[in-house]
Amino acid sequence: MQDKATLRRATLARRQALPPAEIAQRSQQLCDQLFHQFSVAQWRWLHLFLPLAKRNEPDTWPIIHRIWAEELAVRLAAPVVQADGISLRHYELTPATPLLTNRWGIPEPAATAETEVPAAAFDAVLVPLLAVDCAGHRVGYGGGFYDRFLAQCRPGTQFIGLNVLDDAPVAAIADVLPTDVPLTAYITPGGVWRF
Template sequence: MSPDFSKATLRRAALASRQALPPAEVAHRSQQLCEQLFQHFPVAQWRWLHVFLPIVGKHEPDTWRVIHRIWAESLVVRLAAPVMQPDRRSLKHYELTPATPLHKNHWGIAEPEAAAATEVPAAAFDAVLVPLLAVDAAGHRVGYGGGYYDRFLAQCRPGTQFIGLSVLDEPLIDHIADMLPTDVPLTACITPGGVRRF
């Protein structure tokens, strides 16, 4: 186990580790994450699953593998993805179907076209797949630092599963030194090597 680290230190180290992965390795690890999700979580029983759409250039987990499997197996669970709002502080969430038109925002992240999709309230989700760079033993995560997901997760109903996805399979951090009271912990984290529950 690692000693205490600040978010900034962990963010730099994780970004460097992730960028060092060849694209083929990111794809392989993303497939492992998909298989672990379906093996260890009741995906077919959920009504709504929130998925982030990956920033390919940052070697994020390829959540399209999860999305396409759900569609291919015609599961009951419905999907929604986030759309950054003009205030650049908040997210809204829109249903994602095979017919949903997408566009890229100014960060290069694919988003549903809000005018052509149905908005889904945060309280609807049974589970949320959460992007992260690092996680500690209490389930606290390090993201990119904007706080978007913490504000979103705080709006979800009690009992919603917050499941982090990481293509990195590194030792768990003991404790992130500069957590805030507004930081919302995960309920689980999936890495290529397994599932950690908090």
């Protein structure tokens, strides 16, 4: 059983070693898995993160562009880190939405009162992660942003982790906290797990 810090260090190093072309190919495989294994067209609202390219995060743009190209009814939203540095708010993402880069280099939709989406609206949330265990507990960057956000979502919302590494879930994470919100599913380029 490994702790979050150990898993975080090891996984970040392995992910950072992947060349951009590999990230692009694996991100497309994540997109294909999502559309093959989940009823994306039936969702009303999908929350997704916009990738931090310098950290080799999964690129969610293939998912976004496919939804727009197929003119699916599902609406999209992405997070904006708030000035307090610990919370997220969520704003609609359309082809016309201007994007701004935050202090960490993460693209965010321009925030307006009209385009804010409450956490309770989401049918599914795509969650960034570094590792996950067999109970659906995830290792992120350690800021707690997503655990606070997921706790605000309504019961029945699907929490789907994305990982460009083809890592199966580890047996257990040693230092899971009571505030950690487990995933309902986990996607890698080569597989899907449901919890």
